[in-house]
Amino acid sequence: MSEKHILVGQSGGPTAAINASLAGVIAQAREAGCRVTGMRHGIQGFLAGHTVDLAQALPDEGALALLLRTPASWLGSCRFKLPSLDDMAFYDDAFARLEQAGIDAVLYIGGNDSMDTIAKLGAHGRRAGSPIRFIGVPKTIDNDLVGTDHTPGYGSAAKFVATATGELFRDADVYDLKSVTFVEIMGRDAGWLAGAAALAGEPGAGRPDLVLLPEVPLDEDALLARISDLLASKNTVMVGVSEGVRTADGRLIAAQTVAAGTGTDEFGHLAQLSGTSRYLAGVTKARLGVKTRAVELSTLQRCASHVASKTDLDEARELGRLGVRAALDGQSVKMCALERVSDAPYETRPALLDVLEVANKVKPVPRAWISADGMDVTANFERYARPLIAGEEPMTYVDGIPARLAPLA
Ligand code: F6P
Numbered sequence: 001m002s003e004k005h006i007l008v009g010q011s012g013g014p015t016a017a018i019n020a021s022l023a024g025v026i027a028q029a030r031e032a033g034c035r036v037t038g039m040r041h042g043i044q045g046f047l048a049g050h051t052v053d054l055a056q057a058l059p060d061e062g063a064l065a066l067l068l069r070t071p072a073s074w075l076g077s078c079r080f081k082l083p084s085l086d087d088m089a090f091y092d093d094a095f096a097r098l099e100q101a102g103i104d105a106v107l108y109i110g111g112n113d114s115m116d117t118i119a120k121l122g123a124h125g126r127r128a129g130s131p132i133r134f135i136g137v138p139k140t141i142d143n144d145l146v147g148t149d150h151t152p153g154y155g156s157a158a159k160f161v162a163t164a165t166g167e168l169f170r171d172a173d174v175y176d177l178k179s180v181t182f183v184e185i186m187g188r189d190a191g192w193l194a195g196a197a198a199l200a201g202e203p204g205a206g207r208p209d210l211v212l213l214p215e216v217p218l219d220e221d222a223l224l225a226r227i228s229d230l231l232a233s234k235n236t237v238m239v240g241v242s243e244g245v246r247t248a249d250g251r252l253i254a255a256q257t258v259a260a261g262t263g264t265d266e267f268g269h270l271a272q273l274s275g276t277s278r279y280l281a282g283v284t285k286a287r288l289g290v291k292t293r294a295v296e297l298s299t300l301q302r303c304a305s306h307v308a309s310k311t312d313l314d315e316a317r318e319l320g321r322l323g324v325r326a327a328l329d330g331q332s333v334k335m336c337a338l339e340r341v342s343d344a345p346y347e348t349r350p351a352l353l354d355v356l357e358v359a360n361k362v363k364p365v366p367r368a369w370i371s372a373d374g375m376d377v378t379a380n381f382e383r384y385a386r387p388l389i390a391g392e393e394p395m396t397y398v399d400g401i402p403a404r405l406a407p408l409a
Contacts, residue, residue, distance in 0.1 A: 006327065009045075010077050011110035013141065018072075028324035079113065081116070105132065106133070115335055138335055141186060142192065143193065149338045156305070161185055165240060168295060309389045
């Protein structure tokens with residue numbers, strides 16, 4: 001059998017575990033005797049002719065071990081929406097490039113928008129009778145992919161959010177003074193990551209008093225009344241708030257502070273979604289007359305590989321390996337997934353889904369996992385999320401700083 005040639009790319013927002021999936025793809029491909037080429041900056045870079053020979057760039061086990069603990073998308077990323085399948089010229093050109101490079105399988109590590117890329121390439125491949133396989137390997141800190149119990153990248157971001165929120169609470173609580181701190185957490189359409197703030201510790205010792213998710217429309221008056229009640233009995237109130245929180249008529253709170261002209265990306269998402277905490281801190285200060293602070297965890301929460309969850313890294317790597325095995329088994333237009341077997345002891349098993357069931361869809365936090373007043377998550381949420389942040393992978397330090405793989409030129 002001739003050597004198979006795998007093309008791998010990373011797409012969408014990075015995570016602290018996205019390179020663990022890449023390391024899994026490369027390790028499994030090498031064990032199977034395959035050649036592996038990387039797309040620079042996702043499918044957009046590949047179509048512009050930018051690739052990297054991974055045998056040269058990552059020659060040995062040492063390089064793969066460093067890759068595992070290197071934050072962000074080492075191959076580079078893109079947010080690029082493929083045109084509709086009617087655009088035959090586009091797909092003919094894309095497949096001509098794949099064939100010219102001698103590609104047998106494409107593995108794409110990404111979120112719901114990236115699964116749209118796999119779905120479209122796979123659909124064209126089927127209609128054109130192409131033997132090239134297309135497999136999606138999931139990642140997103142937003143944890144909003146349907147069909148899979150959770151998504152690699154989420155556990156590490158959740159561990160960072162819980163850790164940082166707990167530390168912020170201790171700092172906010174030092175003065176004998178009334179104050180309200182809003183911690184803004186990523187998650188464009190779903191509150192999975194904001195909910196992770198509730199894993200920060202005991203109430204009064206780190207856990208925010210309130211957690212606001214996009215799943216429940218924000219009632220500003222009800223929120224301020226609740227904060228005011230809390231301030232009657234304690235000094236320090238902390239609110240974890242998702243960047244995706246909206247009003248009852250669907251307007252993003254963040255949109256009220258986003259600079260005019262920020263615009264949308266190719267998938268129609270508001271680019272640089274941020275400002276929710278600033279807005280709420282301003283309103284609270286004006287209406288309640290207390291000290292307020294807005295803390296945006298921003299991109300720190302998805303690149304903080306120094307507090308990556310071992311569970312997350314292990315699962316990310318395993319799904320990368322599964323993707324290669326699936327492609328070599330002849331599977332296509334599939335996404336690798338995780339099924340939960342049990343919460344305690346925590347156990348999952350790998351699965352393969354039809355990527356069409358996943359692409360462009362969003363999985364919200366179930367309403368039953370959010371408190372009746374919509375301002376907190378419940379014990380069910382915690383039971384689900386707690387195992388995903390478990391475990392630490394040893395890290396090598398050089399001159400006091402975590403060792404990382406050098407960026408690609
Ligand atoms: O990939 C998901 C995500 O991290 C969201 O949580 C966030 O809203 C968005 O990406 C930010 O995108 P960008 O990196 O393009 O600013």
